[in-house]
Amino acid sequence: MRVLASTVSPDNRENVELVNLKVKAGYTAGYNDPEFIRSLPTFHLPFLSSDRKYRAFQVDGDSMLPVKHGAYVIGEYLQDWRSIKDGYPYMFLLKEEGAVFKVAYNQIRTRKNVLLKSLNPIFEPYEVSINEVMEVCKYVYYFTDEVPQNLSANEAIMHRLTKIEERLVSNTN
Numbered sequence: 579m580r581v582l583a584s585t586v587s588p589d590n591r592e593n594v595e596l597v598n599l600k601v602k603a604g605y606t607a608g609y610n611d612p613e614f615i616r617s618l619p620t621f622h623l624p625f626l627s628s629d630r631k632y633r634a635f636q637v638d639g640d641s642m643l644p645v646k647h648g649a650y651v652i653g654e655y656l657q658d659w660r661s662i663k664d665g666y667p668y669m670f671l672l673k674e675e676g677a678v679f680k681v682a683y684n685q686i687r688t689r690k691n692v693l694l695k696s697l698n699p700i701f702e703p704y705e706v707s708i709n710e711v712m713e714v715c716k717y718v719y720y721f722t723d724e725v726p727q728n729l730s731a732n733e734a735i736m737h738r739l740t741k742i743e744e745r746l747v748s749n750t751n
Contacts, residue, residue: 582655582713583615584631591628593620594652597677598636606676609713623652626718631655633715635669635677641696642667642679649722651679653715660686662714664748670694671713672706679717683747695744699736 585593595618597605608614626632637649645651653669662668662684670678670692680694686708695703 582631583610583612585616585618585620587620587622591622592631594622594626594632594634595620596634596636596650599638599648602636602638602677606671606673606712609671626652632718633669635679635715637679637720638677641698641701643698645679645697645720646722646724649720649724651717652719652721654718656714656716659692659708659711659714660684662686662692662716665744667697667717669713669715669717670706670711673710673712681744697740699740 585595587593595615597618601618604614621634632652632654634650634652637645637647637651640647651667651669656662656668662682664683665681667679668682670680670682672678678694680696683693683695685691685693685705689705690709691705691707692711693703693705
């Protein structure tokens with residue numbers, strides 16, 4: 579059983595707490611501190627389920643392109659990490675790296691870790707021991723203030739190859 583520090587609105591609705599780039603470094607230390615969580619900006623979105631817990635994180639870097647640096651990712655808090663689905667994106671709070679947005683491959687039962695992969699093919703996948711994981715949120719939505727650009731022919735080919743590779747990896751697990 580994992581306990582998550584959380585906030586509620588005056589009308590007793592679960593807030594979505596926002597972990598932006600300014601507070602991202604402190605989130606690793608304060609993710610379970612009610613005072614720290616109360617200091618985070620909060621919001622509600624009418625299309626999020628009222629019976630689930632969500633957190634929003636601002637993306638740092640370009641490892642998950644086309645989700646760009648500065649975009650906001652909303653994730654649903656995941657209590658049972660064994661339910662991580664191969665090939666799906668998640669926000670992970672890691673002891674050493676802090677909050678990272680990656681596509682995950684669940685190796686908890688076999689190797690006691692998760693394989694984390696970027697959408698951007700220039701970044702190598704890496705394994706993280708489940709003992710390094712502090713929190714997991716399953717990707718739900720992302721928001722950005724930038725309009726996506728058309729992919730170049732090379733980017734389109736790389737995107738298709740990445741999708742094929744993901745299918746091959748998930749079929750071998």
